[in-house]
Amino acid sequence: MPDKSQIAIYISLGSLAISALSFFFSLRQSRIAKKNERIRVYDKVYHDASDLLLYHYQSTQAKPYVNEDKDLEIAVNEYASAHWLEQMYGINFSLPNSLTTEEEKQNFSKKVREEYYAHEDKKQESIFEEFINYQSPIFHLENEEFSNRFSRLMAHINENLSYFSPIIKENWEKTRLLTPDKVKNEYLALKRVNEQACEAIEESIDDPYLQILLSIRHEYRELNKPLKTKWSEFFRS
Numbered sequence: 001m002p003d004k005s006q007i008a009i010y011i012s013l014g015s016l017a018i019s020a021l022s023f024f025f026s027l028r029q030s031r032i033a034k035k036n037e038r039i040r041v042y043d044k045v046y047h048d049a050s051d052l053l054l055y056h057y058q059s060t061q062a063k064p065y066v067n068e069d070k071d072l073e074i075a076v077n078e079y080a081s082a083h084w085l086e087q088m089y090g091i092n093f094s095l096p097n098s099l100t101t102e103e104e105k106q107n108f109s110k111k112v113r114e115e116y117y118a119h120e121d122k123k124q125e126s127i128f129e130e131f132i133n134y135q136s137p138i139f140h141l142e143n144e145e146f147s148n149r150f151s152r153l154m155a156h157i158n159e160n161l162s163y164f165s166p167i168i169k170e171n172w173e174k175t176r177l178l179t180p181d182k183v184k185n186e187y188l189a190l191k192r193v194n195e196q197a198c199e200a201i202e203e204s205i206d207d208p209y210l211q212i213l214l215s216i217r218h219e220y221r222e223l224n225k226p227l228k229t230k231w232s233e234f235f236r237s
Contacts, residue, residue: 171208
């Protein structure tokens with residue numbers, strides 16, 4: 001039978017174990033609460049950040065074909081809105097009443113397809129123009145709605161800076177020194193140099209405005225990633 005000293009030791013060890021468990025439970029709850037608070041703060045800017053990053057792509061893709069020949073303009077836009085199977089196997093656009101012969105209709109159909117693909121190529125060039133990253137908000141601040149959303153996002157970061165990652169804090173500090181016009185001029189200067197250079201000069205532009213949006217989108221997704229996904233990524237790595 002254990003003596004009183006042993007019983008006291010057991011009681012002390014039990015109390016220590018309970019205290020340790022309580023400490024770790026409190027620590028875990030504190031971490032969960034902090035993470036939830038970070039998610040709440042990020043949630044306020046995630047949708048704006050994602051939309052602003054897609055602004056140029058969406059506005060460019062939505063731009064319709066325009067031509068002085070209104071019959072051609074209507075036909076090309078109808079062809080653009082058709083399903084790809086319809087584009088491949090059917091006409092799927094209006095033919096002008098002035099076309100009477102089969103040859104005229106075939107020539108018009110051919111021109112519609114040529115204009116459609118030329119228009120698509122032009123849109124892609126404007127999206128992925130070399131040395132200009134149109135994801136950057138600095139190129140769209142003249143748009144009032146865009147500028148208001150971006151200003152709201154930056155104000156929210158300013159008011160809740162302690163919740164954001166070191167990368168976002170660092171880039172937020174850089175925006176105090178680099179104005180949007182200064183960053184924009186660096187992009188344009190690099191473009192002008194490369195238009196005259198014999199070989200492309202690959203130089204990254206320090207664009208904290210773009211990096212803030214990209215970081216918010218990435219970090220918010222990481223914060224909300226399901227545990228199952230995290231485990232699968234862990235085992236794959």
